Amino acid sequence: MLGRDSEIELLATLLRRAAEGHGGGVVLHGEPGIGKTALLTHTEERATGFRVLRAVGVAPEADLAYATLHELLLPVLDSVAELPGPQAQALSVLFGRAHGTPPDPFLVGLSTLSLLSLRAGERPLLCVVDDAHWADRPTLKTLAFVARRLDNEPIAVALAARADEGHDTDLPHLRRIPLMGLKPDAARALLAGRRLTHGEQEQLLAVTGGNPLALLELAGRELPPEGAQEPPALTDELGRSFLARIRARHGAALPLLQLIAADGSGSVETVGRAAASLGIDAGPLHRAELDELLTYDGTRLVFRHPLIRSAVYHSATVNRRAAIHRALASAFDTDADHHRRAWHLGQAAVGQDEEAAGELERSAEQAALRGGPAAAMATLSRAAELTPDGPDRGRRLWSAARAAVQGGFTAAAGELLDRAEREPRLAEADRIALAALRAIVAEFAGSTQDALDLVRPWIPRALRIDRRLFTPTVAMYADLGRRADRPRAWAELARWLGEVAPDRDDPRDAVLRLLHALCLARTGHDPRPAARDRELAGELTDPVTMTLAGAIAGQLGEHELSRRLIRDAGRLARAGGSLGTVAWNLEYQAADELARGRFGLAEAHAEEGCQFAADASQPNTACRNRALLALCAALRGRPEAAELAADVLAEAAGRRLPDAMAYAGRALGLVDLVAGRHHEAAHHFAGTTGPATALTTASTVDPATGRPHGAATGLVADPGVDLPADLAMGMAPDLVEALVRAGDQEGAAAAAARYERWTAYTGSPELGALAARCRALVSEGADAHGHFAEALRLHALADSPLELARTELLLGERLRRDRRRSEARRHLREAAEGFRRLGALAWADHAQGELRATGEQARTRAPEAAALGTLTPQELRITLAVGEGLTNREIAAQLFLSPRTVDYHLRKVFQKAGITSRAELMRLVLAEDRRVR
Incomplete structure (x- = not known):
């Protein structure tokens, strides 16, 4: 531990905080031999009162899903039965103790967290993973999931990993501690007693860079002469040093050691069977001859240092390694070990080998059952490499890409899809699935417009080939069209869906019929959705299809069905541990709660969606949820709303996300609207809606401020566009109000007429109420009051208290201007009370000001404090x-x-x-x- 005082103190602090109930984690990074393992061992020794769980990542198991996690949790797996049912089932299936449906990786993370938390209730836990760069990706993702949730847990996590080798271990929420070479004084202290001259010490320090293991291994050995142009790489030198020592002391056992190094399972029985088939003497395993190289704790045979294992494995020739892997494949002869058998066959194969490829593909299915998308990705990718020319190769490639998407490995998914796309004999159904997968990747981490363009050419073919199989893809296209502000997608879908004859009793066909009805409504036709379709849609069981169906139902005005489908989809996704689906689903839930004026719950959904989207590698989903948080802040009148919305607008513009831009733009517009900056508000509502509702400014502009002069803004809808876009129409009522308040009655009338045409064939009382309010704002006299009355009647049938309060406010203002003060007071009181109940404080203040303007000396009431309003x-x-x-x-x-x-x-x-x-x-x-x- 010479020269490691600061690192030791950091690790001691980690243990101390964990003992106090505030856990955390660290990753020790550095080159081989730098002292990572020694620091981990020292930390274990200092962990008085802790239970220590330990695992070591090994290169041969780097693509075996959850292999390292299994080693880590093995001592506490007997407690799995104490977990909630789905979590206990997930870990039991994962580790081959039970059969069942595939556990989602995030359910595995939750189950691991619960298991560790359960055992930490007895005494604090220290989880140590050495050589984490060779830990499989699913294990690393699980540890990252756990580390993010340790703030209130007596659990410490300490990993050690080599820099720039193996898998990425720059994990969020784990502090990175880089280890450098020892300083000269510490290095000389380490070398004390080695009888080296001062010059030899200096040369050794120069060659090793202060690497402790290298200092000890190379001390006294002949080094490259000073001034050599290309000294041997340190790792190569260390490897040769290890091998020289092994050959000198255990030369006869080297074939057995090579077999153990290739195995990875650590099973003495497996090694024994493979050794027998190769004619290798396994006797040293049962004696103490190899104790300086190997440890055996009764369950697993492990090399004492990973560099020794690496040196031994690579000492075998290519042909010898192939023979070893074939022998190991034969040694795994049970169904539970099928994935290991297939992996060894894949390692032994040379060139095209359909038998090995088939075994690997079947192994990937088992890996998926055990919740290992990274393992499935690696296995299917290797299977594709071994597959002869034909459609199977492309299918295996896009299947590998699908596993990569499920695991959050976006870059790897793109590469695999590129390879699959180049396959000339890929089946058409597989090409459709490939395009849909590309669209999903683009939607979560790229551009919505790109996603739409990727899937669009395949929709008619998908409907012809297997409309039920591709129902989620067709519904996704509609959702992408809305998000990308491409209204012509409705007309295309109306035509394509009109050419199919869905079955009357299939829930997926019911979704297609509801979608067809929505397309007809959006293109100016009467949809008349059947009641039977609403019933059938309620029988869906897939969370993704349910969420998309819920969005369709909501746009048709079927809000009760919409909420039920979306909420049930969220519950199913949570129960299955599908965190990526939950993150995406939460945006829909947050938007619905916002529309209902339940701002606290909307914020809770959107914040959780941001967190989960980050976990699931969905930056676009996170951006949309942040935009909803900005919109919620604007509606609540929070001072940070404008800054938050501006930041999100910039991010959304960079990501080319029109829907997130619309959320953020609306937030900025509402901030200006309630503050009385009506021209600015109108420009926000009109400026983020895209080309489908392009707006032009005909008024003169003040060169000092860049804002329009006078009362008239001259904002009018672009007449050259046939179909209005959903994002623009969603803000049309706000725009009409801003234009009326700004004095642009002509522009407001045009926007109101456009909105009325858009809502003509939806059965939503909420949209009907907003359309009536827009008509009232651009009308005068008795006509205006009649439209306001209709708006209030429809509001009573809807569940949108914020919009009801805004209508009451606008009506009260109109009545006050018409000198009907007594009537005005009633509506203004209702508005102020409604805004207070919702926590829309700025709007409540505005309504109170209007009430005072009627002559009522209303006492200024403090905002109504909700019983749960102080909660995070x-x-x-x-x-x-x-x-x-x-x-x-x-x-x-x-x-x-x-x-x-x-x-x-x-x-x-x-x-x-x-x-x-x-x-x-x-x-x-x-x-x-x-x-x-």
Whole structure:
């Protein structure tokens, strides 16, 4: 430990904080031999009172899903039965202890967190993973998931990894500690007693760069002469040093050591069977001859240092390694070990080998069942390399790409899709699936417009080949058209869907019929969706299809069906641990809660969506959820709303996300609208809606401010566009109000007429109410009051309290201007009360100002404090789950937390709300729901 005082102190702090209940993690990075393993060992020795779980990543298992995690958790797997059912099942299936449906990687992460948290309840835990760069990717993702959730857990995680080798271990929420070579004084102290001259020490320091292992291994050996042009690489020199020592002491056992190095399972029985088939003497395994090289703890045979294993493995010739892998493949003869058998066959194969490729493909299916998308990706990619020319090669490549997408490996997915696309004999159905997969990658991490263009040419063929199989792809195209602001997608889909005859009793066909109805509505036709289709859509079971169907139903005005489908989809995705689907689904839930004026819940959904999207490598999804957070802040009148919205608008523009730009642009417009900056508000509502509703400015502009002079802005809709875009129409009521307040009655009338045409064939009372309000704003006298009355009638049938309060405010203002003050007061009071209930403070202040202008000396009321208004989004999510009657364990499973973390937040909720029982909390949740309604 010479020269490592600062690193030792950092690791001691990690242990101390974990013992106090505030866990965390670190990654020690550095070259081979730099002292990473020594520091981990020292930390284990200092972990008094901790239970230590240890694993070592090994190169041969780098693509075997969860191999390192299995080693880490093996000592505590007997506690799996104490976990909630889905989590216990996930780990049991994962490690071959049970059969079942594939566990999602994030369910594996949650199960691992719960298992560690459970055992940490007895005493703190230290989880150590040496050579983490060779740990399989699923294990690394699981550890990253766990590390992000250790703030309130007595768990410390310490990893050691080589820099720039193996898998990426720059994991979020794990502090990176780079290890450099020893300083000269520490290096000389390490070499004390080696009888080296000062010159030899200096040369050794220069050659090794202060690497401790290299210093000890090369001390006294002949070094390259000073001034040599290209001294041998240190790792090569170390390898030769290890091999020289092994050959000198254990030369006869080298073939056996090569077999153990290639094995990876650490099973003495497996090595013994393979050794027998190769004619290798396995006797040294049962004696103490190899104890200086190997350790055996009763379950696993492991080399004492990974560099020794690497040197031994690569000492075998290529042909010898192939023979060893064939022998190992034969040694794995049970169904549970099929994936290892296939992997060894793949390593032994040379050139095209369909038998090995088939074994690998079947192994990939087993890897998927065990929740290993990274393993499936690597296995299928190798299978494709071994596959002879033909359609199977392309199919295996895009299947590997699909596994990469599921695992969040976007770059690898793109490369695999490129290779699959170049295959000349790929089946048409596979090409459609490939295009859909490309679109998904683009939608999550690229450009929505690109995603739309990628999938568009294949939609008619998908409907002809297998419309039910590709129902999610067709529905995704509609969703992409809305997000990308491409209204002509509706006309295309209306034509394509009109040419198919869906079955009357299939839920997927019901989705296509509902989509056809929406396309007809968007293109100016009466859709008349059948009641039977609504019933059938409720029978869907796939979370992705359910979410898309819910979005379709919502746009048709079927809000109850929409909410049920989207919420149930979220629950199913959570139950299955599919965090990527949850992140994407939460955007839909957050947008719906915003529309209903439930801002706290909308913020909770959007914030959680941001977190999960980051976990699932979906930067675009995260951006959209941040845009919804900005919109929520604007509606609540928070001071940071404008800055947050501007930041999101810039990010969304860079990512080419029109829907996120529309959310952020609307947020900026609402901030200006409630502040009385009506011209600026109109430009925000008109300026982020894309070319489908291009707006022109005919007024003169003040050169000093860049803003229009006078009351008239001259904003009019572009008459050259046939179909209005959804994003623009979503902001049309805001735009009409801003234009009217800015004095541009002509522009407002044009926007109102356009909005009315867009809503003509939807059955939504909410949209009908907004259309009537727009008509009222551009009308005068009795006509205006009649339209306001119709808007209020339709609002009563909808569930949008914010828009109801805004209509009451606008009507009250109109009545006040018409000198009908008594009537105005009634509506303005309703508006002020509604805004207060929702927590829309700036709007409430505006309504109070209008009320005072009627002559009513209203007392300024403090904003109504919601019983749960002081809770953080995380606390609110937990509180609402309690309101549904869930236990802490069930809440932990839903929110991807540990039960201990749920308990911690729940105690804070009780403290803030001044209550002492779950029953009291459930009553508060019900009261809060009634208050908002």
